[in-house]
Amino acid sequence: MHHLVIDRWSRGSSPLHQRDPRAKLAALLVFLIVLSTTRPAAQAAFAGYAVLLFLAANLAGLPIGGLIGRAALVLPFSATFALLTWWSGDSLRALSLAEKSFLSGMAALLLVGTTPLTGWTAALESWRVPRMLILVIQFVYRYLFVIAEQAQRMRWAALCRGSHKGSKTGSFRLAAGLVGVLFARSWQRADGIYHAMLARGFRGRFVPAAPVPFRSSDAVFFFTCLAGCLAVRILL
Amino acid sequence: MPRRPHIAVSRAIQIQGLRYRYPDGTQALDGIDFHLDAGESVALFGANGSGKTTFVLHLNGLLRGEGAIEICGLPLADATLEQIRSKVGVVFQDSDEQLFMPTVLEDVAFGPLNLGLSPDDALTRARTVLKRVGMAHALERAPYHLSAGEKKRVAIAGVLAMDPEILVLDEPTTFLDPPTRRDLLTLLRSLPQSKVVVTHDANLARALTTRAVFFDQGKIAGEGEVIEVIQRFHWEYS
Numbered sequence: 244m245h246h247l248v249i250d251r252w253s254r255g256s257s258p259l260h261q262r263d264p265r266a267k268l269a270a271l272l273v274f275l276i277v278l279s280t281t282r283p284a285a286q287a288a289f290a291g292y293a294v295l296l297f298l299a300a301n302l303a304g305l306p307i308g309g310l311i312g313r314a315a316l317v318l319p320f321s322a323t324f325a326l327l328t329w330w331s332g333d334s335l336r337a338l339s340l341a342e343k344s345f346l347s348g349m350a351a352l353l354l355v356g357t358t359p360l361t362g363w364t365a366a367l368e369s370w371r372v373p374r375m376l377i378l379v380i381q382f383v384y385r386y387l388f389v390i391a392e393q394a395q396r397m398r399w400a401a402l403c404r405g406s407h408k409g410s411k412t413g414s415f416r417l418a419a420g421l422v423g424v425l426f427a428r429s430w431q432r433a434d435g436i437y438h439a440m441l442a443r444g445f446r447g448r449f450v451p452a453a454p455v456p457f458r459s460s461d462a463v464f465f466f467t468c469l470a471g472c473l474a475v476r477i478l479l
Numbered sequence: 480m481p482r483r484p485h486i487a488v489s490r491a492i493q494i495q496g497l498r499y500r501y502p503d504g505t506q507a508l509d510g511i512d513f514h515l516d517a518g519e520s521v522a523l524f525g526a527n528g529s530g531k532t533t534f535v536l537h538l539n540g541l542l543r544g545e546g547a548i549e550i551c552g553l554p555l556a557d558a559t560l561e562q563i564r565s566k567v568g569v570v571f572q573d574s575d576e577q578l579f580m581p582t583v584l585e586d587v588a589f590g591p592l593n594l595g596l597s598p599d600d601a602l603t604r605a606r607t608v609l610k611r612v613g614m615a616h617a618l619e620r621a622p623y624h625l626s627a628g629e630k631k632r633v634a635i636a637g638v639l640a641m642d643p644e645i646l647v648l649d650e651p652t653t654f655l656d657p658p659t660r661r662d663l664l665t666l667l668r669s670l671p672q673s674k675v676v677v678t679h680d681a682n683l684a685r686a687l688t689t690r691a692v693f694f695d696q697g698k699i700a701g702e703g704e705v706i707e708v709i710q711r712f713h714w715e716y717s
Contacts, residue, residue, distance in 0.1 A: 444593030
């Protein structure tokens, strides 16, 4: 059984874990707006944002190394644009592009690492995000494990039949075959899930359970985040 | 075969002349006549592809073929579909297809919420049922973190939470190890609902049901007491 590390992180009990998901989502939004509007020349501000994130990660008890490693996964994508900007002669803007994408990834990881999926999707729902989008997020998250395990079993079966001895062309052909079969099986599974939902009275919409009340401590948390972000943005 | 004395009992399921053809032309069911008395449990045997699963998908209108289907006296039709789905609980073979909500508690509450219960009542009912199937410790766990046996218990809880009169179990012991099978059997025997059990497992059928129906190429090839059907169709390894 595979366990997603972030899923395990999100089941913690730190003060940050206990905050209302809506407050954390609002704080993330504020952080992203402030970060994206920071001038490339304000390098001290970027350092300030990083300090804020590290403090939050520390408060949540999340491993800094694990967070940095996962946030760095966005760098190959932003690096393409950063390199183009570098070649056009604006090295400071190139650097800020990479910094902004890395810090954004880190902030988003902090949210999902301190809030179970149910919490932040419920927060999105309370913000009137289209239900279909939320359903897609939930199902992808739920069945990613099942599909990944199925893919691994198929890969093992191929290895058992000597797939590692083949040429590179053969490997590509095998990978294409696996993807095709995986797609067909996912399609069948989707059909099965829909049947199971209908069998339990599904009529096209998820009936939500009662929302968690927004407490004053959640408001204090949000305004602290807001003040911290603005202080870094204005003072540094 | 000794005839059972005729007793006036209410019918949980009454089916006449059920036919179903898949869009690719395969005739999956070809004139099925079937009945299940209230409180009775019946096993469905048959080779892979003989039509058993297609048949049970008709019991709460997931598939709609030709023929007459009555569930607890209600004819299966668009107007009665909602009522019938609350009376027939289907536990699917693959629990991963049945457990689609992010946590165990939410998954079990899914059905009651669809039935129109308030969130508080639905969650209370879900907790009660999870306790009954021995999964009260896993309320906030994600379904993909459970073992195969635990998933099956939660899947059964999800169906029991809708308070059905008939339980349909499609290969309930698939993927389960012997101790888990034993525990599941104990749980299923304690449930008072009428049961339709699709299975290849002769031991399970003997322990859980009193009557068996044998499917062959979309038709009922024979029916009777479980042991008699097993012997007649050689439905055991040895």
